[in-house]
Amino acid sequence: MSEHAVSLRAPLITGDKSIAQVTDDVCAPMEGRPTALWWGAFIVAFAVMLLGVAAVSYQIATGIGTWGVNRTVGWAFDITNFVFWIGIGHAGTLISAILFLLRQRWRTSVNRAAEAMTIFAVICAAIFPLIHMGRPWFAYWVLPLPNTRGSLWVNFRSPLLWDVFAIGTYFTISVVFWYVGLLPDLATVRDRIKEGARRRIFAFFSLGWNGSYRTWHHYEAVYLLLAALGTALVVSVHSIVSMDFATSLVPGWHTTIFPPYFVAGAIFSGMAMVLTLMIIARKTMRLENYITIRHVEIMAKLVLTTGSIVGLAYATEFFIAAYSNNPYEQFVFINRAFGPFAWAYWIMVSCNVIAPQLFWFKRVRTNLAAVFVLSLFVNVGMWFERFVLIVTSLHRDYLPSSWADYAPTSVELATLAGSFGLFFTCFLLFCRFLPVIAISEVKAVVAHDRRTFGGGR
Amino acid sequence: MSRRIFVGVFEDEADVIAAADASRAQGFAIVDAFTPYAVHGLDRAMGLKPSWLPWACFGLGAAGLAFATWFQFWTTAVAWPINVGGRPWNSLPAFVPVMFELMVLCAGVGVVVTFVIARRLGPWRAPEIPDLRATHDRFVLVLDGGASDPRAVRRVFADCRAVAIEERDVEDRR
Numbered sequence: 001m002s003e004h005a006v007s008l009r010a011p012l013i014t015g016d017k018s019i020a021q022v023t024d025d026v027c028a029p030m031e032g033r034p035t036a037l038w039w040g041a042f043i044v045a046f047a048v049m050l051l052g053v054a055a056v057s058y059q060i061a062t063g064i065g066t067w068g069v070n071r072t073v074g075w076a077f078d079i080t081n082f083v084f085w086i087g088i089g090h091a092g093t094l095i096s097a098i099l100f101l102l103r104q105r106w107r108t109s110v111n112r113a114a115e116a117m118t119i120f121a122v123i124c125a126a127i128f129p130l131i132h133m134g135r136p137w138f139a140y141w142v143l144p145l146p147n148t149r150g151s152l153w154v155n156f157r158s159p160l161l162w163d164v165f166a167i168g169t170y171f172t173i174s175v176v177f178w179y180v181g182l183l184p185d186l187a188t189v190r191d192r193i194k195e196g197a198r199r200r201i202f203a204f205f206s207l208g209w210n211g212s213y214r215t216w217h218h219y220e221a222v223y224l225l226l227a228a229l230g231t232a233l234v235v236s237v238h239s240i241v242s243m244d245f246a247t248s249l250v251p252g253w254h255t256t257i258f259p260p261y262f263v264a265g266a267i268f269s270g271m272a273m274v275l276t277l278m279i280i281a282r283k284t285m286r287l288e289n290y291i292t293i294r295h296v297e298i299m300a301k302l303v304l305t306t307g308s309i310v311g312l313a314y315a316t317e318f319f320i321a322a323y324s325n326n327p328y329e330q331f332v333f334i335n336r337a338f339g340p341f342a343w344a345y346w347i348m349v350s351c352n353v354i355a356p357q358l359f360w361f362k363r364v365r366t367n368l369a370a371v372f373v374l375s376l377f378v379n380v381g382m383w384f385e386r387f388v389l390i391v392t393s394l395h396r397d398y399l400p401s402s403w404a405d406y407a408p409t410s411v412e413l414a415t416l417a418g419s420f421g422l423f424f425t426c427f428l429l430f431c432r433f434l435p436v437i438a439i440s441e442v443k444a445v446v447a448h449d450r451r452t453f454g455g456g457r
Numbered sequence: 458m459s460r461r462i463f464v465g466v467f468e469d470e471a472d473v474i475a476a477a478d479a480s481r482a483q484g485f486a487i488v489d490a491f492t493p494y495a496v497h498g499l500d501r502a503m504g505l506k507p508s509w510l511p512w513a514c515f516g517l518g519a520a521g522l523a524f525a526t527w528f529q530f531w532t533t534a535v536a537w538p539i540n541v542g543g544r545p546w547n548s549l550p551a552f553v554p555v556m557f558e559l560m561v562l563c564a565g566v567g568v569v570v571t572f573v574i575a576r577r578l579g580p581w582r583a584p585e586i587p588d589l590r591a592t593h594d595r596f597v598l599v600l601d602g603g604a605s606d607p608r609a610v611r612r613v614f615a616d617c618r619a620v621a622i623e624e625r626d627v628e629d630r631r
Contacts, residue, residue: 019493020594144532152537156529157544162554169558173565180569187584188493188592207573208582211591213490213499215576220495221508222572229565232557240554440494447470447494 011449012106015289019443023188026437029285030189034432037284045424052418055411056131064134066411072404073394077412078132080386081419084269085125086167086241087262087382089174090234091270092118096177097230100223106298108441109290113281114274115178120426122171124419129163131415159243166240170233177226183209184440238266245389252332252393255320261313265382268306268352272378275299277427279372281436290437293366300365303378307356314353328398336392340405344388351381459626461602462488464587465614466595466621470496473596476617477502483613486601491591510575514568521563525556
């Protein structure tokens, strides 16, 4: 065993917790009354979500003409938001799957919340292609169902159809992975409640879990398998999303660098969103001993790494455009950096490439306020990345007579705001009703820490 | 038919592992252990075989892959072929993403369903749990009382610092 190597490290969970305290601390926010802060945040998020509902209802009733898109810029705000939200989800899967395979035990403090974030982000993302169809009641046409309406089957050669399968699989596996992880904790919560409706609900969803070790033994195998499959999904889903662009012939989109560049960007933006949420959650839910500065620091390093990969991808795109000697490619990139949307491009570069470089300094990584602000910068920057990528590649195409401008309408802005409202409404409900930290996994870490470092028994 | 079981409750994972080890050495039959988290090393102490679920997962993934391959080929090249930009009827490389996704979907969802069925879990199942604190902070070891000498069992549990030792008669449903 590597006990000696491990004992050189500091404990992951501070405060010398016993395993009983872990249950009590994590369940405390679910069992008390919601704080005024929670109500305030919930009311704001819910109101913003209602704004989004109104905007979406209006644009479905009226038509896509309520958007600022035109014949040249046919994809704009809507697809930007779709790619943005799908990207946010990737950090959750990275933390729950890849970091599990890599035996990164610090992940146990954040994986539950990050996986919840994934699910809500994918829900937000899935709304946009549905609206984009214009007639969302025909959404089932993307499924390969036998029919009498024209071509019998869907076109499996289209990347847009690959997207349907990729997002569908991603959402399903994320929900299943999250639920399997929740099972033991639902049973823990169930056994704390004497009786009543809440107990019946938890009893229903905990599937009669009793902590049987014979079950745990298989459970561990299932968890490992789901982690391996989830790892494959982290890499594949955003690769397939990038193929929506990369398989076209539009300069600025038609590049082989897209899949890895999109995956790195997705993890980058998602990790920033995890940091944003976790820094707030640890403070408001008094989880400072579970989500420590060390956790924040490790995630800041991941943001730095993936942010640098994204920066490298931006540079590579420029280099290849110049080196290819393809005048259309060259024009797109010059236009991106110095054309009418230069402001968006430079917001993107400063937020995604320059700002995270501050994470090289330990003083920045361990300063919560600084990490919080920088994580917001990355969120903004990654939204602009998708905007720049989509709009600047389209708005000046091969034919100068069809060049056009694009500006979002109030309906599009309200829809974007509404998706944030939906995301935070879901997240706040999750914080209120479910254990935000994987109790059983953290207990294993705590037990290991106590064996390694001693601790009052 | 009812049967007799011994229930030992422990406070620390090391104790329950030691108790499982000692029980097996003494030849007591271990019914099960109940722990708040997956205690590493207890599987060896209880003498459990590696889980067979990876094989189920592999089979389900292979089935998903095979189905997706056949279905895409059948719909595009056999059932209702449509000329899309002059591409070949059987565009195998273009089918890879959906093949991959359906493989992951079948393997992932399938293995969880298999697990739930194999371990007899289900929404309306009442948990059979020897000590409610087994999902909180206690480690419970349950031995079959059949032929074992109660005093020997108590001695093993006590040596491993059990905080509670009980003999119970339970309904045997298996």
